[in-house]
Amino acid sequence: MSISSRTEENKLTISITGRFDFGVHKEFRSAIDSISSDTKHVSVDFRTTEYVDSSALGMLLMLKSKMGDRKDKISLINAKPEVKKILEIANFGQLFTLS
Amino acid sequence: MSPLNNSTNSSPHALVVDDSLTQRLLLSHMLDQLGYEVTSAKDGKEATELFNPEQTDVVFMDIEMPIMNGIEAAGIIRQALGERFIPIIFITGSDNDQYLDKCSEVGDDFIKKPFNANILSSKTRSLLRIKELYNEQIRQKKEIEAFKALQDKEHDTAADIYETIIGSGYMQSPNLRSALSPMSKFNGDILLCAYTPADKLNVLLGDFTGHGITASLASAPAAEIFYGMTEKGFGIREITEEINFKLKRLLPVNMFLAATLACLDRENLNLSIITCGLPDHLLFCNQTGDIQTVASNNLPLGIVDSSDLNLIEKHHPVTSSHRLVMFTDGVIETENDEGIPFGFDGVKNCLKVTNESCFNEILSTLSAHQGELAQQDDITLVKLSCDFTPEKWDLYSSNDKPVQIEASSWESSSTLDFNTLKRFNPVPTLVNSLMETQDLMPFRESIFLVITELFINSLDHGLLGLDSSLKSTPDGFAKFLELKQHRLEQLTEGHIKLSFSHEPYEKGGKLTIRIQDTGDGFDEKSIRSELVGNQQYSGRGLELIRQICDALIYSNGGRHATASFIWQNT
Numbered sequence: 001m002s003i004s005s006r007t008e009e010n011k012l013t014i015s016i017t018g019r020f021d022f023g024v025h026k027e028f029r030s031a032i033d034s035i036s037s038d039t040k041h042v043s044v045d046f047r048t049t050e051y052v053d054s055s056a057l058g059m060l061l062m063l064k065s066k067m068g069d070r071k072d073k074i075s076l077i078n079a080k081p082e083v084k085k086i087l088e089i090a091n092f093g094q095l096f097t098l099s
Numbered sequence: 100m101s102p103l104n105n106s107t108n109s110s111p112h113a114l115v116v117d118d119s120l121t122q123r124l125l126l127s128h129m130l131d132q133l134g135y136e137v138t139s140a141k142d143g144k145e146a147t148e149l150f151n152p153e154q155t156d157v158v159f160m161d162i163e164m165p166i167m168n169g170i171e172a173a174g175i176i177r178q179a180l181g182e183r184f185i186p187i188i189f190i191t192g193s194d195n196d197q198y199l200d201k202c203s204e205v206g207d208d209f210i211k212k213p214f215n216a217n218i219l220s221s222k223t224r225s226l227l228r229i230k231e232l233y234n235e236q237i238r239q240k241k242e243i244e245a246f247k248a249l250q251d252k253e254h255d256t257a258a259d260i261y262e263t264i265i266g267s268g269y270m271q272s273p274n275l276r277s278a279l280s281p282m283s284k285f286n287g288d289i290l291l292c293a294y295t296p297a298d299k300l301n302v303l304l305g306d307f308t309g310h311g312i313t314a315s316l317a318s319a320p321a322a323e324i325f326y327g328m329t330e331k332g333f334g335i336r337e338i339t340e341e342i343n344f345k346l347k348r349l350l351p352v353n354m355f356l357a358a359t360l361a362c363l364d365r366e367n368l369n370l371s372i373i374t375c376g377l378p379d380h381l382l383f384c385n386q387t388g389d390i391q392t393v394a395s396n397n398l399p400l401g402i403v404d405s406s407d408l409n410l411i412e413k414h415h416p417v418t419s420s421h422r423l424v425m426f427t428d429g430v431i432e433t434e435n436d437e438g439i440p441f442g443f444d445g446v447k448n449c450l451k452v453t454n455e456s457c458f459n460e461i462l463s464t465l466s467a468h469q470g471e472l473a474q475q476d477d478i479t480l481v482k483l484s485c486d487f488t489p490e491k492w493d494l495y496s497s498n499d500k501p502v503q504i505e506a507s508s509w510e511s512s513s514t515l516d517f518n519t520l521k522r523f524n525p526v527p528t529l530v531n532s533l534m535e536t537q538d539l540m541p542f543r544e545s546i547f548l549v550i551t552e553l554f555i556n557s558l559d560h561g562l563l564g565l566d567s568s569l570k571s572t573p574d575g576f577a578k579f580l581e582l583k584q585h586r587l588e589q590l591t592e593g594h595i596k597l598s599f600s601h602e603p604y605e606k607g608g609k610l611t612i613r614i615q616d617t618g619d620g621f622d623e624k625s626i627r628s629e630l631v632g633n634q635q636y637s638g639r640g641l642e643l644i645r646q647i648c649d650a651l652i653y654s655n656g657g658r659h660a661t662a663s664f665i666w667q668n669t
Binding site for chain 2 (some may be wrong): 052057058061065091094
């Protein structure tokens, strides 16, 4: 499994291992399917993510759309410099909390 | 025990080939008992004549026979079958093991004499099953091939349409060099360029999420907006906002356009850039070797509403030695055979003062880096030279067609308050509305220039009180634009009124343009002197208006200006 997710106290954490690209599209979709109206916060953990491409950015936008008006409750965390660079080029700091 | 039925549900058909009448009769009888219809031949030659690929389901072939042996006959039958498959079973005695190798090249199985009914039955059943599977596969393969041929044809047609849309307004510029290598017929990357009526060069480089047809579908509306608005004289900020607005509505949530829009302004030696999610660009001066990194500082397009976009536009003072190098992520992500990406530094290292062409250098270095490996993404590399010399700058050719326009009399005016002025540049809309009231298309560019210059003077020096001496330093224009943006945002009162009147005059007509602002006024001479000592390619501003118009009068301390443009039928 390159994508794992767990929910604790209405907080969903999605961890991505290896390449975050179109190949994990289905897994990511099913991970965000668990978002409900009770979900208060989502963290996407990039600690073990090696690569992010534009379709991955698209998946993050799907996550944002799924959270609706709770979009400020999404954190992208632990990104390595090369992954962080991609998020910064896309200026995703305007849409998500980068930390 | 019933034999496996063939596809037509009738009895399966066997061809028995043996020079021994006894063996022929024995095998035929056994097959008959198993439910086969049997044809028999007494040698290889007769077998090839009796064999019917439409009818025969299985062949039993003796090896040693007069006239033509079994191996040769099997070879001929195989050849006649082409892609189709019909099992050929060799009949072997204990004494011809030496043929086994040869037989296995053209045959599918062996059956030993004396025949055993059970073995015969199970062998034929399993071979016929293989035959059905094989032929089903061939049928599917043909279906896929037919489908692919149809799809290729549709792709070609779609690619033609795509080319027409993207290429329709495409204006070549000697200042723009590009290498686009899409992974499929449809490119996820787009490059567009066009001149505004005020002789500025607008360029758009974009990279849609994904590749192929899905990625390129949305480039059509983006291209139409780019060409349409550039032709009408809108600036890159307005064009970017409009493309964003359109794509936000069109694209699914997970798709967007990473893009950069650049505007090269020869009059002010300025390059304005709006970067939205593409990798950093490099602004390189091939005289000094100075390299500036132009980082992306806006969201890609099609994600948020235009009102939330808050575009940041950067202004760079440039000379004819400056080159803007832009590329999509395919370039920096191209890996060599050790998996190492070309990288940002890969591009940067190619930019050296001594290089005649940094573009060729980047291309050849990238190609050497990629080596024999297959392309991994759409690759687009663009070099925009800020070369302002006349031979590198496409000048408008004068329209030689005779003018035959009927002049009419009319008046109109628009008053734009400070809030409207913050939001948009009214000139393109006003000019288009003029063209609809009185067809003056052959003079559109001149009229556009006059109204633009009058409006900008009124806004910059009148309403915003900006001092034109700010522009005299090398990076003055960029600072001037930043201060202008700041003052515009702070503006809390005032308006500009533009009035147009037109009447028949001599062999054509006379268009009178009046502009009034509520600012503190300005000395028109200060602007004129600014132009005299200005950059070598200027010649715009009030001087240009005086060249185009028959009269230009400033009054009321610079708060009023009146220009008349006289045109004639030819």
